[in-house]
Amino acid sequence: MVRASTVGAHLPAPGFDIFGDLRKMNKRQLYYQVLNFAMIVSSALMIWKGLIVLTGSESPIVVVLSGSMEPAFHRGDLLFLTYFREDPIRAGEIVVFKVEGRDIPIVHRVIKVHEKDNGDIKFLTTGDNNEVDDRGLYKEGQNWLEKKDVVGRARGFLPYVGMVTIIMNDYPKFKYALLAVMGASVLLKRES
Known part of the structure; x- marks a missing residue:
């Protein structure tokens, strides 16, 4: 006899199987996601370096x-x-x-x-x-x-x-959870 409460109990929540989503991508989609991430990181670095030049401060x-x-x-x-x-x-x-x-x-x-x-x-x-x-x-x-x-x-x-920075330094697990949520949101955005 199968109890109704156990049916589907081991299925992952829809949209939160990050590694499954990555496996479903073809190479072109994966490269596109990697390039998007690299572009975001490089843009942030360029903005930071530009601020250093404009302000004359090593940490603007x-x-x-x-x-x-x-x-x-x-x-x-x-x-x-x-x-x-x-x-x-x-x-x-x-x-x-x-x-x-x-x-x-x-x-x-x-x-x-x-x-x-x-x-x-x-x-x-x-x-x-x-x-x-x-x-x-x-x-x-x-x-x-x-x-x-x-x-x-x-x-x-x-x-x-800057409290976000302090919280991430005081509670490192929060930092990793935030990164995971951001990564999941990027993958979910791609699906919609």
Whole structure:
């Protein structure tokens, strides 16, 4: 005797058999999908490189990862940066800088600037929400930042748009699930 509840219980949900869909494609369709993906990736890279040239910053867009700049910027805010080296750095500006030995750049405000007659500039930073300056964050023996340490200057922001990046870094399984959903949607779009 066969129970009605077991009939069809092992069939995959329609449209979600990704590998089955890939096997059904002929070579031409598969090449087309691969070329579409390559075109999307290369377009994104060209846009990124274009932004680097236009802004003068090696990283024209960054995400605020901590609350050290509150209330000016909050965790998850997306910052737009420029960095034209001929413009002098002034106290009060918000800069993004890298410190030797740390992979992640820091977003903080310039609080003191020392400018020498020969044009060399040294400056000190702090987070708006911090009680002390950043000397504890700099590499050992470094008391001031120089122009070479700057990645860019904050010129604008979009609040909380970068939370997606933070969530993907904090929860790697979410990142892979998102990629799977995106891949499935591309295949479903192709079928319709």
